[in-house]
Amino acid sequence: MKIVQLKPLNDKVSVKTETNILDTLLATNCEVAMACGGQGICATCHVYVREGEESLTPMTSREKRTLSLMTGCNISSRLACQARVIGEGVVIEVPEGMYLRATNDLASLVGRRAEVPILHPKDGRVLIPKGKIITKSRILELNSENLDVLDLRNQSSGLT
Ligand code: FES
Numbered sequence: 001m002k003i004v005q006l007k008p009l010n011d012k013v014s015v016k017t018e019t020n021i022l023d024t025l026l027a028t029n030c031e032v033a034m035a036c037g038g039q040g041i042c043a044t045c046h047v048y049v050r051e052g053e054e055s056l057t058p059m060t061s062r063e064k065r066t067l068s069l070m071t072g073c074n075i076s077s078r079l080a081c082q083a084r085v086i087g088e089g090v091v092i093e094v095p096e097g098m099y100l101r102a103t104n105d106l107a108s109l110v111g112r113r114a115e116v117p118i119l120h121p122k123d124g125r126v127l128i129p130k131g132k133i134i135t136k137s138r139i140l141e142l143n144s145e146n147l148d149v150l151d152l153r154n155q156s157s158g159l160t
Pocket residue numbers: 033034035036037038039040041042043044045046079080081082
């Protein structure tokens with residue numbers, strides 16, 4: 001068993017060795033959109049590794065490629081579904097924001113302010129900043145964005 005610390009709440013979770021970070025998050029009832037179903041081809045399970053990078057399995061070429069498409073990633077970024085815990089001292093921070101799966105998700109929120117940033121499911125870009133009012137016109141604009149992660153899955157099917 002290994003201990004993983006989750007920020008910002010500082011929850012400590014005990015997981016079996018080789019458990020991936022995604023399952024660790026789900027064990028704490030953390031909501032993760034996992035739009036690609038854990039295949040490493042969307043941005044919706046993106047996390048920052050604050051400590052213990054060496055206690056995670058190395059990045060695959062697929063994970064590197066997906067992260068390279070993201071706007072919100074940096075050197076400490078990992079995809080939770082791809083990184084498995086193999087040692088102690090891992091500290092994970094979940095980025096603030098809600099990944100959009102479909103513009104319908106926002107329809108019931110028209111006229112309200114976004115409580116957290118609304119993020120693009122493929123590249124992590126902020127579609128609606130925190131505090132901005134969600135308008136019908138913005139939803140219409142978003143309808144023209146390609147938010148379909150399945151497209152990306154099909155494009156990436158040749159990757160390892
Ligand atoms: S769930 Fe899509 S990359 Fe992890």
